[in-house]
Amino acid sequence: MDHSTHNKIVAFIWSVADDLLRDVYVRGKYRDVILPFTVLRRLDVLLEPTKDQVLKTKQFLDEKGINGQSRLKKDSGYVFFNTSKFTFKSLLDEPSKIKENFEVYLNGYSENVQEIISKFKLRNQLETMDEANILYGIVDKFCSKDINLSPKPVLNREGDVVMASLTNLGMGYVFEELIRRFNEENNEEAGEHFTPREVIQLMTHMVFLPVKDSIQEGTHLVYDPACGSGGMLTEAEHFIHDLEGEIRSKAICGLYGQELQAETYAICKADMMLKEDHPEPDNIAFGSTLQIDKHSQLKFDFMLSNPPYGKSWKSDYDTIVGEKKEIIDPRFTVGVPRVSDGQLLFLVNMLSKMKHDTKQGSRIATVHNGSALFTGDAGSGESNIRQWIIENDWLEAIVQLPKNLFYNTGITTYIWVLSNRKAEHRKGKIQLIDASQQFEKNAKEFRK
Numbered sequence: 001m002d003h004s005t006h007n008k009i010v011a012f013i014w015s016v017a018d019d020l021l022r023d024v025y026v027r028g029k030y031r032d033v034i035l036p037f038t039v040l041r042r043l044d045v046l047l048e049p050t051k052d053q054v055l056k057t058k059q060f061l062d063e064k065g066i067n068g069q070s071r072l073k074k075d076s077g078y079v080f081f082n083t084s085k086f087t088f089k090s091l092l093d094e095p096s097k098i099k100e101n102f103e104v105y106l107n108g109y110s111e112n113v114q115e116i117i118s119k120f121k122l123r124n125q126l127e128t129m130d131e132a133n134i135l136y137g138i139v140d141k142f143c144s145k146d147i148n149l150s151p152k153p154v155l156n157r158e159g160d161v162v163m164a165s166l167t168n169l170g171m172g173y174v175f176e177e178l179i180r181r182f183n184e185e186n187n188e189e190a191g192e193h194f195t196p197r198e199v200i201q202l203m204t205h206m207v208f209l210p211v212k213d214s215i216q217e218g219t220h221l222v223y224d225p226a227c228g229s230g231g232m233l234t235e236a237e238h239f240i241h242d243l244e245g246e247i248r249s250k251a252i253c254g255l256y257g258q259e260l261q262a263e264t265y266a267i268c269k270a271d272m273m274l275k276e277d278h279p280e281p282d283n284i285a286f287g288s289t290l291q292i293d294k295h296s297q298l299k300f301d302f303m304l305s306n307p308p309y310g311k312s313w314k315s316d317y318d319t320i321v322g323e324k325k326e327i328i329d330p331r332f333t334v335g336v337p338r339v340s341d342g343q344l345l346f347l348v349n350m351l352s353k354m355k356h357d358t359k360q361g362s363r364i365a366t367v368h369n370g371s372a373l374f375t376g377d378a379g380s381g382e383s384n385i386r387q388w389i390i391e392n393d394w395l396e397a398i399v400q401l402p403k404n405l406f407y408n409t410g411i412t413t414y415i416w417v418l419s420n421r422k423a424e425h426r427k428g429k430i431q432l433i434d435a436s437q438q439f440e441k442n443a444k445e446f447r448k
Contacts, residue, residue, distance in 0.1 A: 003173075005164045009147060010177045013038060016141045024132040031182040033129070033138065035263060036120035038149075038178065039270045041142040042171060043080065043113065044088045045150040046274070050076050051087060058083045069110070079279045084108025088143050098139065099130040112273065112281055119266035119286070168274045172234050173197070175267050179229060195306040195367065196405055199415075200232050203304050203365040204239040206397075206417050212246060214360055219252045223300040223353065225289040225307065225346050227257030230268035232304040237275075258285040258294050290316040290345050293331065299355045299362070305346060306367040313342030320345075335384035337376065344372050344385050347416070351394065354420050361421030369411050373398070390430070394418045397431040402439040412436070 016037075017030040025033065047054070053075045061068040072081045086105040094101060103126065106117055117123065129135040147163075148154050149171075154163035166174070180194045208215070222236045237253040255272065259265040265286045272281040285294030290313055313320075317339060322328040327336060331352040337344045347366055354362035376382025389395050399415040406413065 005166065006170055006173045006177065009149070009166065009174050010181070012144070012147045013174075013178060014181065016138065020134045020137050020141065024128065024134060028186045030185075031178075031263070032121070033125055035175075035178060035182075035267065036117065036122040037138060037142055038175070039116065039120075039267065041088055042149045042166075042274070043082075043109075043270070046078060047076055047080075047082055048087055048089075051082075054081055054083060055085065072110070078273065079281060080110045080113050080273055082108045082110070082113075088139055091139050092136070092143065095136050098136040099126055102126065102135060102139070112269075116266040116270050119262040121262075168271070169234060169238055171274065172229065172231060172271055175229050175271065176231055179264065179267075194228070194406075195231060197231065197235065199306075199367065199401065199405055200235045200304070201239070203232070203367070203415060204236050206399075206415065207236075207302055207304060207363045207365045208239060209246060210423070211360060211363065215240070215251050217250045219254050220301040221254045221256060221298065223295065223298075223303045223350070224257045224305045225303075225349050226305050227259050227268055227284065228261075228264045228306075230255075230257060230271045230284070232306070233257055233268075234271065236302060236304060254283065255280050256283045256295055256298065256300065258287065258289045260286075260288050262286070288316055289349060290342060291319045293349065295353075298353065300350075300353050301355060301358075301360065301362055303350045303353065303362065303364045304366070305350065307343045307346035309343040309369045309371060310341050311343075312340050313345060314339050316342070316345075334388045335381035337381045337385070341371055341375070343368055344382060347372070348385060351389070351418070356420060359421075361419060363421075364416070364418040366416050366418075367401075368414050368416060370414070372416075373414065389418070392420075393422060393427060394420055395430050396422060396426055397433060399433040400436045402436050 013034060017034050021030050021033060054072055057068070057071055057075045061071065072083065073079055075081070082105070084105045084107065086101055086108070091098060091101055091105060103123075106123065109117065126135065129138065142149075145154075149166055151165050151167060153161045153165040156162050176194055176197075183194070220240075222233060224230075224232045227233060233255040237255060240251060240253060257268060259268055265284065269281045269284045272284055273279055287294060320327060320329045320332055320336060327333050331349055332345060334348060347364075347368070350364050350366065354364075372382070373386075376386075396417045396419050397415075399417070401413045401415065403412060404410045
């Protein structure tokens, strides 16, 4: 993982905001432009090599009156395409028509990308950018020779690499770091959106390594009910398939998630589109997992999540607890926590999705703060949930993490590891690990 490459890309993109948006948008609104443009430029560079073929196919299909979505996807090489004549670079050929042509460019994308554009509400920004005469400059910046958002390296005439390639995993890092910076600028609780990759990597080790010898070829379903920009799903897939790692499995990962925040949902869906072997953008659902489970018919082999903690679930209350104050959602019949903090509901949701009819069963790693451990007297919803988990002997371990791992907060956090197929020597036991002092301070590579 080349962090220096990612740092340079993030710094360049951040400079676009400082150079062009400063006098047009308040700082809190920079993300409304920068994030969708980053996504679009990544899609754009991927489609450049097949652009001419897609346009030829589109002309042929139109002449025959055929709606050939699958053919266009095949010709583009991805699960998305763009049938406009424009690319980011060709948009620069007509400065006086930049807004008009950019709208044509946006309209040329396939329906799955249209949803991403819609969730970003990018079209709402075009008038502002055009009136301020910065739209052309933004497009020009993202086409700069000083940045490479392509999965292929930039070579000089001698064939030497002058700019490294940006892998899909690396693109995920760039997205997450931009989100973290925007949240930090706005003094938002970045932990709601961003789980440090070090924490995710620890979670993947704890979920996969104990069963590494039993992971067979075939499809294994991985799920995150609060998936954000998709970091946990991507890291899980990478960890299993890493040819230099400890598992190196040929298993296929089916990645599933659900996300409530429109912006991070759009980034996650775009990230899933970019996967080369098994792109699965339709497996990422939009909306509240607690209110409507978009994957209600599925059970999962592995689940990882960092659900929001200390966040009210009042808006979901009526669909979980009916007018008679009785629990009506079958996922949560064991009990519900106080309405001011819904983190345990995400855990109960994951437990409801465990596979009980397979040899491997299901394994879960999820991050919580101390509230999930300590709040609620005997007989309360929180207590009933903990009792249910312990009586079923699903809880393998709880690991206390060092403080200050999550940006903008110093709260104590814990990883819970659960399984319905405990190893024999773990049955009837819960391992408690104090790792609060087990850390080394590293330079903050992504800091400004």
